[in-house]
Amino acid sequence: MNALKVGEAAAAIGSSARAIRLWQAKGLIPASDRSEVGYRLFTESDLDRLRFIRQAKDLGLTLGEIKRILDLRQEGATPCPQVVTLLEAHIAAIDRALADLHRLRATLTGVRDHADELAGDGVICAIIERRGACPPAVRHERDRANQG
Amino acid sequence: MNALKVGEAAAAIGSSARAIRLWQAKGLIPASDRSEVGYRLFTESDLDRLRFIRQAKDLGLTLGEIKRILDLRQEGATPCPQVVTLLEAHIAAIDRALADLHRLRATLTGVRDHADELAGDGVICAIIERRGACPPAVRHERDRANQG
DNA sequence: GTTGACCTTAACCTAACGGCAAGGTTTTAC
DNA sequence: GTAAAACCTTGCCGTTAGGTTAAGGTCAAC
Numbered sequence: 001m002n003a004l005k006v007g008e009a010a011a012a013i014g015s016s017a018r019a020i021r022l023w024q025a026k027g028l029i030p031a032s033d034r035s036e037v038g039y040r041l042f043t044e045s046d047l048d049r050l051r052f053i054r055q056a057k058d059l060g061l062t063l064g065e066i067k068r069i070l071d072l073r074q075e076g077a078t079p080c081p082q083v084v085t086l087l088e089a090h091i092a093a094i095d096r097a098l099a100d101l102h103r104l105r106a107t108l109t110g111v112r113d114h115a116d117e118l119a120g121d122g123v124i125c126a127i128i129e130r131r132g133a134c135p136p137a138v139r140h141e142r143d144r145a146n147q148g
Numbered sequence: 149m150n151a152l153k154v155g156e157a158a159a160a161i162g163s164s165a166r167a168i169r170l171w172q173a174k175g176l177i178p179a180s181d182r183s184e185v186g187y188r189l190f191t192e193s194d195l196d197r198l199r200f201i202r203q204a205k206d207l208g209l210t211l212g213e214i215k216r217i218l219d220l221r222q223e224g225a226t227p228c229p230q231v232v233t234l235l236e237a238h239i240a241a242i243d244r245a246l247a248d249l250h251r252l253r254a255t256l257t258g259v260r261d262h263a264d265e266l267a268g269d270g271v272i273c274a275i276i277e278r279r280g281a282c283p284p285a286v287r288h289e290r291d292r293a294n295q296g
Numbered sequence: 297g298t299t300g301a302c303c304t305t306a307a308c309c310t311a312a313c314g315g316c317a318a319g320g321t322t323t324t325a326c
Numbered sequence: 327g328t329a330a331a332a333c334c335t336t337g338c339c340g341t342t343a344g345g346t347t348a349a350g351g352t353c354a355a356c
Contacts, residue, residue, distance in 0.1 A: 007302065022344060037352060039303055059259065060252055087260045094253045098246065104208055105242045111207065112235045166313060185321060187334055322333065
């Protein structure tokens with residue numbers, strides 16, 4: 001038989017054994033067959049699903065989103081319309097992140113370039129303190145992900 | 149006296165009481181005075197330090213980096229040169245993130261724009277599966293931060 | 297028969313808090 | 327004068343997507 005163990009399956013799809021176990025624990029893939037001693041065994045059709053997950057991850061989808069797509073498909077629905085919606089939400093998020101990063105970059109280079117002019121008589125560090133009004137805090141991508 | 153409780157101090161610097169407690173637990177600010185019943189009490193000079201932390205955070209520095217700056221200053225050193233180095237490292241990281249996001253955005257819009265052409269006969273979702281070779285995985289900013 | 301490469305689960309680590317619990321305190325309103 | 331609202335305390339769990347041990351079982355090769 002051509003059943004693969006988790007490490008072999010991981011190598012086949014270009015991911016890690018740990019990641020595959022996590023996907024399984026999170027319900028993205030069903031409980032796999034086990035060998036007599038308990039090793040996970042993956043078939044070719046299992047690999048298709050694993051590859052799908054990896055490709056979706058390459059597109060920046062979260063495991064939760066991928067699970068939703070997979071569940072939709074399981075219910076017989078075609079998830080593609082929701083996927084397009086999802087992609088558009090991600091594109092919008094990327095645009096926000098790009099704008100934030102551009103702004104932050106401008107602030108940072110500005111601060112760095114004026115570092116010389118700032119005498120070292122700030123209380124802690126003049127570079128950080130002597131730069132006029134604080135621009136509104138730039139929230140990082142990861143912050144936005146966690147709390148709206 | 150004008151000692152502020154943690155919630156008042158948080159409001160004064162534009163952060164949260166929870167964040168201030170965290171900064172204290174991580175050693176960015178010393179153990180503050182306490183009222184008779186154990187409430188944290190902050191003076192004006194405490195606020196300066198809190199404001200410094202918030203400003204440094206606005207520049208994208210991590211709490212660990214800010215602590216290092218604060219510790220340097222405590223040892224009598226002027227942290228500014230290291231701060232410049234830090235800023236340049238952050239700018240470089242931002243540039244990498246920008247490049248990654250631009251690439252991911254291009255991939256995403258490409259996938260979205262060709263969604264119509266892809267018949268729904270993919271195993272799970274044609275949009276995700278039928279797009280030729282997978283570009284190398286784009287690692288997100290937060291991944292890079294956690295493990296080199 | 298032992299070394300080394302693989303597998304198992306479990307638990308801890310990352311960044312920076314938010315949320316909630318369970319209880320004590322202060323303030324405000326009736 | 328007291329009751330409720332609004333604070334405060336500590337502490338633990340949750341968030342992302344796994345990496346990294348730990349402790350132990352399994353399998354192939356030498």
